Amino acid sequence: MNRREIVLASNGAPAGAHRLLVHVLGARPNFVKAAPVIDALRAAGADQVVIHTGQHYDERMSDIFFRDLGLPEPDVNLGVGSGGHAEQTAALMVGLDREFTERSPALVIVYGDVNSTIAAALVAAKLHIPVAHVEAGLRSFDMTMPEEVNRRLTDQLSELCFVTSPEAVGHLAAEGVAVDRVHFVGNPMIDTLLGNLGKFDTEAVRAAYGLPERYVLATMHRPANVDSPETAAALVNRLHGVADLADLVMPVHPRGRANLLAAGLADHPRVRILDPLGYIEFVAAVRGAAAVVTDSGGIQEETTVLGVPCLTVRPNTERPITITHGTNRLVTFDELVPATRKALESAGRTESRTPPLWDGHAGPRIAEVITTSLNRWEH
Numbered sequence: 001m002n003r004r005e006i007v008l009a010s011n012g013a014p015a016g017a018h019r020l021l022v023h024v025l026g027a028r029p030n031f032v033k034a035a036p037v038i039d040a041l042r043a044a045g046a047d048q049v050v051i052h053t054g055q056h057y058d059e060r061m062s063d064i065f066f067r068d069l070g071l072p073e074p075d076v077n078l079g080v081g082s083g084g085h086a087e088q089t090a091a092l093m094v095g096l097d098r099e100f101t102e103r104s105p106a107l108v109i110v111y112g113d114v115n116s117t118i119a120a121a122l123v124a125a126k127l128h129i130p131v132a133h134v135e136a137g138l139r140s141f142d143m144t145m146p147e148e149v150n151r152r153l154t155d156q157l158s159e160l161c162f163v164t165s166p167e168a169v170g171h172l173a174a175e176g177v178a179v180d181r182v183h184f185v186g187n188p189m190i191d192t193l194l195g196n197l198g199k200f201d202t203e204a205v206r207a208a209y210g211l212p213e214r215y216v217l218a219t220m221h222r223p224a225n226v227d228s229p230e231t232a233a234a235l236v237n238r239l240h241g242v243a244d245l246a247d248l249v250m251p252v253h254p255r256g257r258a259n260l261l262a263a264g265l266a267d268h269p270r271v272r273i274l275d276p277l278g279y280i281e282f283v284a285a286v287r288g289a290a291a292v293v294t295d296s297g298g299i300q301e302e303t304t305v306l307g308v309p310c311l312t313v314r315p316n317t318e319r320p321i322t323i324t325h326g327t328n329r330l331v332t333f334d335e336l337v338p339a340t341r342k343a344l345e346s347a348g349r350t351e352s353r354t355p356p357l358w359d360g361h362a363g364p365r366i367a368e369v370i371t372t373s374l375n376r377w378e379h
Helices: 002-011 029-044 063-069 083-104 115-126 146-157 167-173 190-193 202-209 227-243 257-262 278-286 298-306 332-344 363-376
Strands: 018-024 047-052 105-111 131-136 161-165 182-185 215-219 246-249 271-274 291-294 310-313 329-330
Touching: 018 029, 018 083, 018 115, 029 047, 029 063, 029 105, 029 131, 029 190, 029 278, 029 363, 047 083, 063 161, 063 278, 083 115, 105 115, 105 363, 115 131, 115 146, 131 146, 131 202, 131 363, 146 161, 146 271, 161 167, 161 363, 167 182, 190 363, 202 278, 215 227, 215 278, 227 246, 227 271, 227 332, 246 278, 278 298, 291 298, 291 332, 298 329, 310 332
Parallel strands: 018 047, 018 105, 105 131, 131 161, 161 182, 215 246, 215 291, 246 271, 291 310, 310 329
Antiparallel strands: none
């Protein structure tokens, strides 16, 4: 028996007994990726359940995304909340084990690289339930990043690996993932972006928050940048340097907020601190920015499509296609201010080439592969 046959035989369900699909969502990037997949599977007549783990529990960080993206209300909210990696992952596994055991799904679909992703993949594998990983194969090659650990392990446990860019196919092949498990489908996050372009009203966001005509938008939440008070202070020093060049607008993520504020982030007269924004408001603010400073993964992709200069304050990126095809540039703390100055001095938007299959149709491609695979596995 091959690997897939072992998983399906161990699951113990007769062919055709159930076709329930369970989506596990835990953090705001998951919701953006899941929306077009859930919509396409709904159109195909699939029986679906959405489990919100509550890993992001602030209303602006999770619930508002369901409204913004037209997602169905979650069937289950585990309400796990924050905690250390071990504590949070353990709580996620206990809750998900209960849900999977009660529902006995035909497939568990996970997204991205957060703790909810690896917890769901581990639980499903122990219960002999096939896993589909949306956004498989991304690699930073930095094992100090919790996300890198999560994404590598999840890919090894997944029967279906849905990749967003060509280099991810090579990464999975190098790690021994069988070619028939890998599907290059494009980027569902871009489906959501393109499907909502008409809603991203920059002028409305400017009016709502009193933003100037010209501003730099910043988001920072990576542990390496904000968890240490000393590092947070060094970052704030550079962000103040950016604010010397243009007004800096920063929706502050709950992670790192205390350290950034303690380091004096709000002390510069041209720094505007906001609470986290909903998806529509946030992307509208990105769309209107003269440049973006971030350490986020998804924003590198969104700025690539929107043509906004993006400076990523990290030594590496799991999304190199945003550099080769897009507007993204990796910078160190010391490079941030001069790189921002250069971006602001550049006339107009940065030219970018749309990466392959970032065309707004990843959701239907994923739905087609899932439907075909379930039919094949049953026979």
